């Protein structure tokens with residue numbers, strides 16, 4: 335496990351870059367938009383409603399990430415106005431109350447909206463990002479906002495945790511398939527002080543360390559600009575950043591046996607190589 339320190343000049347690379355972020359009007363997304371704008375990027379944020387930005391390099395496009403058509407419009411608007419897209423940040427996410435003890439809740443489709451926004455929305459955004467990079471002929475970068483729930487048991491928010499495990503699986507598998515078209519990473523914040531967990535949960539959290547939206551936004555943007563990162567997963571707790579994927583990969587022989595681990599590696603090479611994307 336490696337603790338990450340962001341170099342002071344890390345975000346200079348954002349100047350002039352074209353960036354799309356979903357869920358940019360509040361919380362972590364809002365902090366990321368402000369950071370991007372202050373470093374001279376052109377930012378287009380897709381969200382269900384506008385935020386309160388006044389910077390001339392920040393642009394809003396009404397987008398519902400569960401609606402593929404509105405995401406296509408978000409990418410078209412960005413490319414038409416700012417040229418090739420450099421960075422895409424699938425960040426929109428929701429949390430809904432889950433009531434596993436309620437017969438009414440069990441006997442309904444409640445919970446599927448979380449899947450639509452947190453998993454399908456990220457998948458749609460990733461597909462359009464790859465299409466955009468492929469057409470431009472220039473490698474792009476994607477950082478997905480996952481969650482500590484991408485890695486950890488997060489009862490009682492079981493559906494939320496399932497979607498966040500899902501986007502981790504998407505990132506892990508896509509990192510090889512996207513080949514030269516893109517780098518892809520995931521940021522996995524533990525509790526962040528935004529509207530998403532809600533006052534009740536934050537009250538229960540008490541005085542345990544919280545992330546700030548800005549601390550998480552910095553992790554997202556560092557993952558996006560640092561060219562050596564691909565297939566990484568950055569846990570963020572109390573604004574400290576720890577890379578998890580290398581450590582987990584390194585212990586595979588311990589939990590899978592050396593023999594099975596070697597066979598898995600061989601299988602991956604056979605299966606994923608011929609299916610790699612190309613310009």
Ligand SMILES: NC(=O)c1ccc[n+]([C@@H]2O[C@H](COP(=O)([O-])OP(=O)(O)OC[C@H]3O[C@@H](n4cnc5c(N)ncnc54)[C@H](O)[C@@H]3O)[C@@H](O)[C@H]2O)c1
Nearest residue numbers: 357359360361362381398399425426427481525526528530
């Ligand atoms: N707050 C936390 O403790 C925490 C922890 C881990 C991960 N996260 C993740 O961080 C991301 C941002 O959440 P946040 O904490 O900033 O909360 P937030 O509620 O402030 O931000 C979520 C944003 O997503 C937008 N959104 C919701 N549904 C949408 C849709 N269908 N289409 C487009 N935009 C939509 C909202 O309007 C909002 O701007 C989410 O993916 C969330 O799961 C948050």
